[in-house]
Amino acid sequence: MNGGDPIQPMDSMQQVDPTQPVQQSHPDAVQPTPATNIKFVDATEVPEKEATEPKPDPQPEYSMPNDDAAYRYIPEGVQSWNWGAFMFNFYWGIGNKSYLTLFCLIPFFNIIWAFVCGIKGNEWAWINGNYSDVKTFQAVQKTWNRAGLFAFIFSVIAIVLVILFYVFIFAAIVVNYQNETGTTY
Numbered sequence: 001m002n003g004g005d006p007i008q009p010m011d012s013m014q015q016v017d018p019t020q021p022v023q024q025s026h027p028d029a030v031q032p033t034p035a036t037n038i039k040f041v042d043a044t045e046v047p048e049k050e051a052t053e054p055k056p057d058p059q060p061e062y063s064m065p066n067d068d069a070a071y072r073y074i075p076e077g078v079q080s081w082n083w084g085a086f087m088f089n090f091y092w093g094i095g096n097k098s099y100l101t102l103f104c105l106i107p108f109f110n111i112i113w114a115f116v117c118g119i120k121g122n123e124w125a126w127i128n129g130n131y132s133d134v135k136t137f138q139a140v141q142k143t144w145n146r147a148g149l150f151a152f153i154f155s156v157i158a159i160v161l162v163i164l165f166y167v168f169i170f171a172a173i174v175v176n177y178q179n180e181t182g183t184t185y
Contacts, residue, residue, distance in 0.1 A: 074126060074127075075126075078122050078126045078137060078138075079122060079123060081119065082117075082121035082122045082141060082144065082145060082148070083145045083146075083148030083152060084121070084141065084143075084144025085101065085118055085125075086114055086118030086121070086148055087114075087148040087151040087152050087155075088144070088147070088148060088151070089110075089113070089114050089117045090102050090105060092121065092144055093124075096125040097125075097129060098121065098124035100124060101121075101124075104117065122137075125137070125141065
């Protein structure tokens, strides 16, 4: 071989001296060193950490998204109901990079998932958004909340009006039927 000694076959009865380095065939090969400086320590002899170690930095007021700590730390003022996520669920989710709201596109499941979006919406938006502080986050979500609350009130009023319309239609049909047949209930 180039630059090295050829490998010699070892006789099975040949003794190897552990203090001598093993001859390698390649010049760049790592030579093992004898293990003479190993000290075994009993577990009771290991000193505990001293109180003089530096303490970790205190938790910041907010965590930046895309950081693993953001998934563990949601600051005060973020965890609240979000009307925008409740009423405009998948539109709100796309705008806030919270794509779990797209489950609202599944029929019948969307009724339950809309409530989950309202409850967890702010947390998802905080984790996935690039907000520098809680005030900026709240200012952005305030517009979504106003629009969502307006849409909710408008929807409730519309549903009540539709129900009243059908009640009056049904009442008019019953009264008309009574007048034509001369029957009373």
